[in-house]
Amino acid sequence: xxxxxxxxxxxxxxxxxxxxxxxxxxxxxxxxxxxxxxxxxxxxxxxxxxxxxxxxxxxxxxxxxxxxxxxxxxxxxxxxxxxxxxxxxxxxxxxxxxxxxxxxxxxxxxxxxxxxxxxxxxxxxxxxxxxxxxxxxxxxxxxxxxxxxxxxxxxxxxxxxxxxxxxxxxxxxxxxxxxxxxxxxxxxxxxxxxxxxxxxxxxxxxxxxxxxxxxxxxxxxxxxxxxxxxxxxxxxxxxxxxxxxxxxxxxxxxxxxxxxxxxxxxxxxxxxxxxxxxxxxxxxxxxxxxxxxxxxxxxxxxxxxxxxxxxxxxxxxxxxxxxxxxxxxxxxxxxxxxxxxxxxxxxxxxxxxxxxxxxxxxxxxxxxxxxxxxxxxxxxxxxxxxxxxxxxxxxxxxxxxxxxxxxxxxxxxxxxxxxxxxxxxxxxxxxxxxxxxxxxxxxxxxxxxxxxxxxxxxxxxxxxxxxxxxxxxxxxxxxxxxxxxxxxxxxxxxxxxxxxxxxxx
Amino acid sequence: xxxxxxxxxxxxxxxxxxxxxxxxxxxxxxxxxxxxxxxxxxxxxxxxxxxxxxxxxxxxxxxxxxxxxxxxxxxxxxxxxxxxxxxxxxxxxxxxxxxxxxxxxxxxxxxxxxxxxxxxxxxxxxxxxxxxxxxxxxxxxxxxxxxxxxxxxxxxxxxxxxxxxxxxxxxxxxxxxxxxxxxxxxxxxxxxxxxxxxxxxxxxxxxxxxxxxxxxxxxxxxxxxxxxxxxxxxxxxxxxxxxxxxxxxxxxxxxxxxxxxxxxxxxxxxxxxxxxxxxxxxxxxxxxxxxxxxxxxxxxxxxxxxxxxxxxxxxxxxxxxxxxxxxxxxxxxxxxxxxxxxxxxxxxxxxxxxxxxxxxxxxxxxxxxxxxxxxxxxxxxxxxxxxxxxxxxxxxxxxxxxxxxxxxxxxxxxxxxxxxxxxxxxxxxxxxx
Numbered sequence: 001x002x003x004x005x006x007x008x009x010x011x012x013x014x015x016x017x018x019x020x021x022x023x024x025x026x027x028x029x030x031x032x033x034x035x036x037x038x039x040x041x042x043x044x045x046x047x048x049x050x051x052x053x054x055x056x057x058x059x060x061x062x063x064x065x066x067x068x069x070x071x072x073x074x075x076x077x078x079x080x081x082x083x084x085x086x087x088x089x090x091x092x093x094x095x096x097x098x099x100x101x102x103x104x105x106x107x108x109x110x111x112x113x114x115x116x117x118x119x120x121x122x123x124x125x126x127x128x129x130x131x132x133x134x135x136x137x138x139x140x141x142x143x144x145x146x147x148x149x150x151x152x153x154x155x156x157x158x159x160x161x162x163x164x165x166x167x168x169x170x171x172x173x174x175x176x177x178x179x180x181x182x183x184x185x186x187x188x189x190x191x192x193x194x195x196x197x198x199x200x201x202x203x204x205x206x207x208x209x210x211x212x213x214x215x216x217x218x219x220x221x222x223x224x225x226x227x228x229x230x231x232x233x234x235x236x237x238x239x240x241x242x243x244x245x246x247x248x249x250x251x252x253x254x255x256x257x258x259x260x261x262x263x264x265x266x267x268x269x270x271x272x273x274x275x276x277x278x279x280x281x282x283x284x285x286x287x288x289x290x291x292x293x294x295x296x297x298x299x300x301x302x303x304x305x306x307x308x309x310x311x312x313x314x315x316x317x318x319x320x321x322x323x324x325x326x327x328x329x330x331x332x333x334x335x336x337x338x339x340x341x342x343x344x345x346x347x348x349x350x351x352x353x354x355x356x357x358x359x360x361x362x363x364x365x366x367x368x369x370x371x372x373x374x375x376x377x378x379x380x381x382x383x384x385x386x387x388x389x390x391x392x393x394x395x396x397x398x399x400x401x402x403x404x405x406x407x408x409x410x411x412x413x414x415x416x417x418x419x420x421x422x423x424x425x426x427x428x429x430x431x432x433x434x435x436x437x438x439x440x441x442x443x444x445x446x447x448x449x450x451x452x453x454x455x456x457x458x459x460x461x462x463x464x465x466x467x468x469x470x471x472x473x474x475x476x477x478x479x480x481x482x483x484x485x486x487x488x489x490x491x492x493x494x495x496x497x498x499x500x501x502x503x504x505x
Numbered sequence: 506x507x508x509x510x511x512x513x514x515x516x517x518x519x520x521x522x523x524x525x526x527x528x529x530x531x532x533x534x535x536x537x538x539x540x541x542x543x544x545x546x547x548x549x550x551x552x553x554x555x556x557x558x559x560x561x562x563x564x565x566x567x568x569x570x571x572x573x574x575x576x577x578x579x580x581x582x583x584x585x586x587x588x589x590x591x592x593x594x595x596x597x598x599x600x601x602x603x604x605x606x607x608x609x610x611x612x613x614x615x616x617x618x619x620x621x622x623x624x625x626x627x628x629x630x631x632x633x634x635x636x637x638x639x640x641x642x643x644x645x646x647x648x649x650x651x652x653x654x655x656x657x658x659x660x661x662x663x664x665x666x667x668x669x670x671x672x673x674x675x676x677x678x679x680x681x682x683x684x685x686x687x688x689x690x691x692x693x694x695x696x697x698x699x700x701x702x703x704x705x706x707x708x709x710x711x712x713x714x715x716x717x718x719x720x721x722x723x724x725x726x727x728x729x730x731x732x733x734x735x736x737x738x739x740x741x742x743x744x745x746x747x748x749x750x751x752x753x754x755x756x757x758x759x760x761x762x763x764x765x766x767x768x769x770x771x772x773x774x775x776x777x778x779x780x781x782x783x784x785x786x787x788x789x790x791x792x793x794x795x796x797x798x799x800x801x802x803x804x805x806x807x808x809x810x811x812x813x814x815x816x817x818x819x820x821x822x823x824x825x826x827x828x829x830x831x832x833x834x835x836x837x838x839x840x841x842x843x844x845x846x847x848x849x850x851x852x853x854x855x856x857x858x859x860x861x862x863x864x865x866x867x868x869x870x871x872x873x874x875x876x877x878x879x880x881x882x883x884x885x886x887x888x889x890x891x892x893x894x895x896x897x898x899x900x901x902x903x904x905x906x907x908x909x910x911x912x913x914x915x916x917x918x919x920x921x922x923x924x925x926x927x928x929x930x931x932x933x934x935x936x937x938x
Contacts, residue, residue, distance in 0.1 A: 033574070034528075034570070034573050034574045035569070035570050038525060038526075038578075039573065041525055042522055042525040042526045042529070045522060046526075070566055071563075071566070073563065073566075074561055216514040216515055216518065217514065220514060220517060220518055220521075223518070223521055249912060249915065435595065435597070436595050437591065437594070437595040437597060440594070440595075471510060471513050474513075474514060474517055475517070478520065478521060481521070482524060485524075486583070486586065487586070489583050490583040490584065490586040490587035490590070491587055493580050493583045493584050494583075494587040494599065
């Protein structure tokens with residue numbers, strides 16, 4: 001499967017600002033591909049379950065290296081090389097006697113990792129902007145540069161690498177003694193490409209001993225979670241993507257108000273079901289192996305403020321930003337209110353930039369940062385007075401408008417799009433893809449996105465994710481999973497199959 | 506108790522893992538026989554062979570994934586499940602250009618465009634073709650040969666009341682009406698089955714057009730076949746072998762009558778009124794004349810072959826050039842055309858009403874040139890390729906034009922290169938003058 005069909009998040013990350021034709025086409029063994037579902041997945045788990053306890057990590061390592069090198073055969077050497085370097089720097093740092101030496105090695109490790117991230121992810125963006133300035137200010141030709149391809153998952157594993165070195169530096173956890181254990185932590189395939197971002201201390205003990213979680217119940221529950229994620233991705237996100245892509249691929253100046261809103265709402269649900277579906281699949285696969293990965297989403301669209309939204313959306317990134325950027329900046333414990341606002345805004349600008357190297361991502365981060373700051377100032381009190389329903393609707397509205405910056409190719413385009421959303425134009429629908437089929441999946445998306453808004457919904461979700469399973473419940477979920485799997489694969493298989501009645505020209 | 510529970514759960518885990526292995530096993534051993542997918546679609550990709558360069562560039566992986574996606578076990582059945590779901594719930598059809606009309610009548614959109622005239626070729630083009638046809642007809646007459654134009658029925662002309670409202674447009678000049686008017690005035694021999702079928706729609710004992718197919722019904726084929734034979738007999742002053750109608754079987758629609766339904770690849774059959782299936786065979790009789798016939802036509806002729814056995818009414822030397830061989834070889838050489846015309850007694854040009862916009866698909870122009878003695882300029886492949894590359898470069902260097910092509914390729918789900926080629930070819934074609 002080509003890059004274009006990969007999880008929306010990674011797509012944004014890898015192709016955000018390069019002309020598509022200039023990017024080397026890459027393949028990733030995505031979880032929703034036939035290759036993964038019917039070849040890699042059964043082969044891997046049969047090998048994993050058959051292998052003795054001593055060999056299980058070897059099976060994971062081989063599987064993960066195969067998984068990564070399938071999609072990014074050249075970059076496997078980058079990931080192997082940098083992890084080797086990091087492992088020994090951290091070991092050296094751990095055994096260092098002086099604080100200065102420890103700090104120096106910490107700095108070297110962080111600089112190496114961030115340096116690689118900046119090199120691969122931001123150098124195109126940086127040079128484009130420098131060239132723009134050189135041209136407009138000095139009429140100079142600019143720097144010649146061959147555009148780079150981003151190694152798969154680099155944004156995720158770089159952050160994990162940093163947690164390793166920082167956690168060891170802070171003494172939160174001891175370093176790993178064997179290189180291949182460290183390699184396993186970094187390259188563990190379920191979370192390698194699109195998270196969750198697992199902090200070192202959250203998983204360190206599980207690398208050597210997973211006996212507490214490696215139960216038959218967890219293996220089955222992990223499978224259900226995987227299928228749930230697959231269904232979210234294939235049956236909802238992909239259906240939303242059809243409309244979102246058509247609307248965002250059209251001429252924004254021609255958009256009528258209704259279509260502009262349907263387009264952004266479709267994208268709002270697409271990105272949620274795509275990304276959270278991917279996280280579900282990763283968590284499920286981890287569970288099937290006996291790992292306990294942190295949750296990454298918790299019904300973000302039922303949030304009653306943007307502050308709460310960021311506790312429910314991409315939770316592991318939020319935690320990373322909090323622990324490894326916000327707190328080192330001083331966090332809440334700063335003397336001045338303005339310093340606190342600066343810290344918040346800085347973190348969100350960084351978060352925006354992490355999602356992709358373009359001004360629209362930066363603006364998206366600043367947009368969220370702005371709402372966080374005003375919420376800290378007074379809006380949380382306003383929300384409290386407005387009540388649950390209104391606060392939820394306002395928050396959803398803010399988040400949805402924010403996605404325009406995330407989805408539009410350029411910052412200027414995003415403003416044109418937003419203008420179409422708020423400038424009432426009742427001319428006939430400009431994009432002809434709004435079908436009954438789309439609306440029925442759209443309703444399904446709304447139902448599941450707001451499922452936990454009500455107590456009963458939350459209770460059902462908790463029972464599925466965290467409840468006890470007896471045989472009856474297992475039987476029910478096996479049947480449901482098989483039906484969902486069959487249905488999802490039928491959608492995957494049909495993609496692109498549209499025969500003529502007979503050949504003609 | 507705990508151990509029983511664990512055994513049960515282990516059983517469930519083995520079951521789900523086995524389930525994930527089934528597609529691989531099925532693709533290798535084809536254990537469960539399933540009906541293959543119908544319709545015309547691209548040949549499935551071949552399995553990829555690995556080498557280091559392809560692996561490192563990612564080509565091998567892309568090819569392998571493509572191959573697996575198109576060949577995994579139960580794929581055909583899973584596609585049918587998906588199609589059935591979309592059809593049952595949304596009346597959505599996953600077959601190219603097929604739509605569901607009122608009362609579940611299936612249509613191909615080109616026929617609807619033909620009915621409303623949105624594909625009208627223009628009077629200049631029609632006058633041009635008719636002028637040539639008249640010249641060809643006169644020349645053939647001088648050579649003792651016959652030209653017969655056959656207008657096969659169009660489903661949209663036959664069942665306009667079932668065209669969905671959102672496909673309706675104001676009716677303008679149509680290729681069918683314009684050609685028919687001119688053919689009548691030209692004196693060229695013709696049979697207008699489209700008009701005949703529409704006229705007899707409510708008088709016919711059995712349906713002349715199917716609900717779930719795009720072509721004439723097998724009963725309609727029988728009537729049309731008889732008319733063609735009678736016409737040739739009268740025109741050529743010959744007696745052809747007799748086409749015997751042995752029996753008319755009444756039953757559920759099948760074969761050609763469900764060609765659109767087949768391409769939809771559903772699980773459940775679509776409803777239809779009982780259809781008539783006459784069993785027609787040409788009687789072997791060496792005392793009768795089997796004329797040499799060249800048919801240049803569209804898929805309607807296949808109906809005559811399958812339902813009327815017409816090939817046994819014509820001589821063995823007869824030929825069918827489907828869309829003037831455009832799909833097989835692309836071109837018919839001047840010598841081939843000359844030899845073919847020389848050996849035939851009758852030349853039939855057959856197309857459904859909407860296909861008259863491009864009637865002959867090059868046959869009329871080539872035959873006209875042949876009879877006029879005009880030697881076409883030989884096609885210089887290399888020069889053409891250079892021109893194509895030049896225009897592609899111009900497109901690439903024009904930011905707006907290039908962006909439009911990229912968007913178009915994405916929309917049509919074709920590669921960028923194909924889109925560039927198509928646009929460059931269009932430019933060459935339209936800047937000839």
